[in-house]
Amino acid sequence: MTLNIARWSVRHPWRSLGVWMLLVVAAVALGAGISMKTTTDADYRTGQSGTAARWIDEAGLRAPDSEYVVVTDAAGGPVTGAARSAADALGARLARDPHVRAVAPPVVAPDRTSVLVAATMKQVADDATPDISGLEKAVTQAQERAPGLRFVQTGDTSLNTAINDRVAGDLGAAETISLPITLALMLLVFAALIAAGIPVLLAITSVFATMGLMGPISLIVPMEPTVTSMILLIGMAVGVDYSLFYLKRERQERQRGRGTIDAVEIAAATSGHSIVVSGFAVAVSMVGLYVVGDATFNSLATGALLVVVIAVFGSLTVLPALLSLLGHTVDRPRIPLLWRVSARMQPGAISRRLLGPAMRRPVVALVAGVVVLVGLAAPAVGMKLQTSSLESLPQDLPxxxxxxxxxxxxxxxxxxxxxxxxxxxxxxxxxxxxxxxxxxxxxxxxxxxxxxxxxxxxxxxxxxxxxxxxxxxxxxxxxxxxxxxxxxxxxxxxxxxxxxxxxxxxxxDQMEQQSAGLPRVLVFVLGLTLVMMAVTFRSVLIALLTTALNLLSLGAAFGVITLVFQHDWAQSLLHFNSTGGIISWIPIFLFVVLMGLSMDYHVFVLSRVREHVRAGIPPRLAVRQGVQETAGVVTSAAVVMISVFALFATLSMIEMKEMGVGLSVAIALDATVVRLIVLPSALALLGRTAWWPARSTPTAEQHQVTPAPPPLTPTR
CATH class of the missing domain: 3.30.70.600 (Ribosomal protein S10)
Incomplete structure (x- = not known):
């Protein structure tokens, strides 16, 4: 299938590119015309608390939002009569606001550290946010009139607004920084401007198309506001990965003397097949989020699923078309120093230092790798889950x-x-x-x-x-x-x-729902992944080995975030306050994302090893060559992902830090310990048995691609 798609794209490159641009432009136009419908409070109701909320709404007893102003002495001392007078004046001003229902008399705290002004807002319909702009203006003016006091507003609306603004600012900064970092890493990988720009361009257009389609889709599945960040995170990761797999294989074939068209077709039949399998694996993982039945997970799963499908489609159509049009120009303009270093570096020059000992002593290497992963995973046994609270929010927010x-x-x-x-x-x-x-x-x-x-x-x-x-x-x-x-x-x-x-x-109830959902997600995703790998590689042992390796790397990631965030030793390093637990949605999210992304590398490496096995190369030599040939691509993709994910560890929200550390650690372990030590040593020990019950005798059709005949030129 991938070969046929590539041949059509090569024969009709402009038509292929036109279809892609039409898809992107149409999706963006839809997004501009249909605003994304976001989730409401009712979408998050679950368990007994959800029943209570429904009964309250039915009875018309929903409590209106409240806003508070805390007045303190600017120097930190006890409040005086001046603070009380200022609070009285502010309360009178707030009572005249048309959106305020009532203002309680100011209350001095028993410890005399502050005065509290509480305002009850008028009820608004359909989960709308109360208008607190008048309150904010009044508080600002009160602060200007009394510089010796400190006025801070908080409450249902203002606190949510402050948090949302901080999250949006953090994510915006991370997104802005991630793009130049990704482009710079691609320049290091390809040492040529055009080749480096293609993966970034394909990933960005996939993200734009997905974000545009979120508008009409949200009419069916309401979207969490942060879904756009999830789309960018996953879209950039898989889009760059898939392009790397394809472009690297096409370049390798050209370096072996193949023509451009033949190189593209071989890349389509090999790396293109890996892209489809990897994309399906990511999709399976994301579908697992629906099992939880949570509004946030439903929207995140929808966005991630769509961006993966679009990225796979673009990789199979746009890349062959571009490569056939560009030919050798794809390696222009070259970056002189980097190009010379890249040309002289043999495939696997760095990876063979880890791979060599693993292949010479596979038992020792396997045991050592497993011990490292199990040791890192051990702290996860004591993981405690909790929901977000005031203590887990950025403590610098007034x-x-x-x-x-x-x-x-x-x-x-x-x-x-x-x-x-x-x-x-x-x-x-x-x-x-x-x-x-x-x-x-x-x-x-x-x-x-x-x-x-x-x-x-x-x-x-x-x-x-x-x-x-x-x-x-x-x-x-x-x-x-x-x-x-x-x-x-x-x-x-x-x-x-x-x-x-x-x-x-x-x-x-939210924490209980997510805690109960984790085992269901584990069974669902692992079960489907096991079946998918068994069908793809026609091997029961490969499927079982894949599951075991995924569990080891995931366990290690869970152990690291437990060790880092459940204790206080890393607080000053990562600038957070430990709450003694892990935010309850993090383990589920990490599991599905890491299962999907790690399968990219796994399928890519195994496919290359299987190519050599089917070509009749002895299993241990096939493992060595397959891993060495793919190590550079895997390492490059991993470095891109780690660089992007590590940015999230610098954000102010603790759950973002947990996500960034967990993803970065898991990808780093997966690309090194798992792919260069545990997987090769396990395959070396299993030998031909690893591919049971698939046929080990190759046929010409299984490992060679016959170039398509040129199109016939009509005669007059």
Whole structure:
């Protein structure tokens, strides 16, 4: 199939390029005409907290958003009458804002470190964001009038806005830096400007086309706002990888004396086939995200799946067309010094230093490689999962600092849970709510809050708000929610409908959903990958070996992020505050991304080894030659990925750091320990048995490509 596609593209290069440009332009036009529909709060509802949220909406009891202003002394001392007067004046100004429903009297903290001004916003429809621009303007003016005080705004909307702005800024900076880094690395690999630009150009156009198609697709699957970063991350990784595989093989064949067309066809039949298998492997991994049933994972899976399909299509059509048109010009203009170094360097010149000992003593090499990977994976046994919380957010954000101060200094404010009670007797519901509140507070995990209950107009639904003594997303808060559901409520109201929701319970349910989803994703992705490898290489042992190697490299990545982020020894190095756990969505995300990306290298290396085995070369020599011939490409692709992923470790969000470190470490281990030590030594020990039950006797059709005859010229 790949050979036939390449031959059509070579015969009709301009038509092939035209189809690609039409696809990209049409996709971008669709994206410009149809705005991407983003996820709403309702899309994230899960478990019992999701039920509670639905009941609250049905009863019209949804609490409006709140905004807070924390007033402190600029020098850090206790607040005085001046701070109270300034807070009173600010409260009066906020009360006149048309988007504010009510402003509570300013409250001085018991420790006299601050004054709190709390504003309740008017309800907005359809999950819209309240307009807080008037509040922000009032706070800015209050700060100008009282330079000796410090005014910081925080709350439902302002905190989310601050976080989203920080994430967008971080990702934008990473994306901007990643493109020149990728281009520079391609220049080092190819030592020629045109050859270096082709992988970057193909990857970027694949990303643009995918982002454009997200608009119409989001009408069916609402998209997480960060999906564009996921598309860029995966699109650049696979787009550059696939082009590297193709261009390197085509260049190798030309250096062996083949003509341009023959070289393109051989690359299509070999590297093109590897690209299809690799793309299918990435797609299988991304489909595994749907198993979790999470809105964020659904949108990320959709974006990643689409960009991989488009990148594969572009690699199979655009590359043959470009290479046939450019011919030897693809290696122009050359970078003089780099070109001379590249020309003199033999394939596998560096990799043979690791590969040589592994092939001479495969048992020792295999044991040593496995011990290293298992040792790195050991800390993953103690991995603890938790959701994002105030402690995991960037601590330099004023809105985060203010919210933390509110939690510490004001006993009635901070994270809460909402107990929703339903029944036919309104008075009985109120009585039951008092019983639940008393029993919950007696556990020591919950505290009373002002205006704790609100009841629907028909009296059939009541919401009891409980303040949490633990931070939202913490292990203690999760234990408190579990105790409330399994012990306190069943004993207090056994014969009533109830559900525990609110921020604290929602974070707990989200973590539980993702923790329960990880085993399902593992079984789904590993099972399909095992079948795919068995079918592709006609070998049960190759499929089993692939699964084992993937698990080893993934385990090592999980162990490293556990060691780095669950403890505090790397805090100053990576500039983060350890929360004692790993953000719950990280393991699932790392698993599917790494499974897909590592298969790129795995399939590419195994395909080249199988070529030599089918050509009749002894298995151990076939392994040596196959690994040496592909080591340069694998290393180049790995360096590009590591450079891009490492940028995420420099971002301010801790989950981005966990993702960057996990991906970088896993790719580095996969390209070195796995591909140059463990895989070759395992294949050397297995010998021909590795390819059982596939035929080991080659045929001419299996390892040679017969050039297509030239098109007939019509005669008059």
């Amino acid at each position: 809105a985060v600092q203010a919210m933390q101060q509110i939690s510490r200094s004001y006993p009635g404010d901070g994270p809460t849970a909402e107990v929703v009670l339903r029944g036919d007797d309104a008075a009985a519901l109120r009585q039951r709510a008092k019983v639940v509140e008393g029993k919950a507070v007696s556990t020591g995990h919950w505290k009373r809050v002002a205006d704790a209950t609100r009841q629907s107009a028909d009296g059939r639904t009541l919401v009891l708000t409980l303040g949490s003594t633990a931070a939202e997303g913490s292990f203690a808060a999760g234990d408190a929610v579990q105790q409330l559901r399994s012990d306190v409520l069943p004993r207090a109201i056994p014969d009533r409908e109830w559900a525990v929701g609110g921020g604290v319970a929602s974070s707990y």
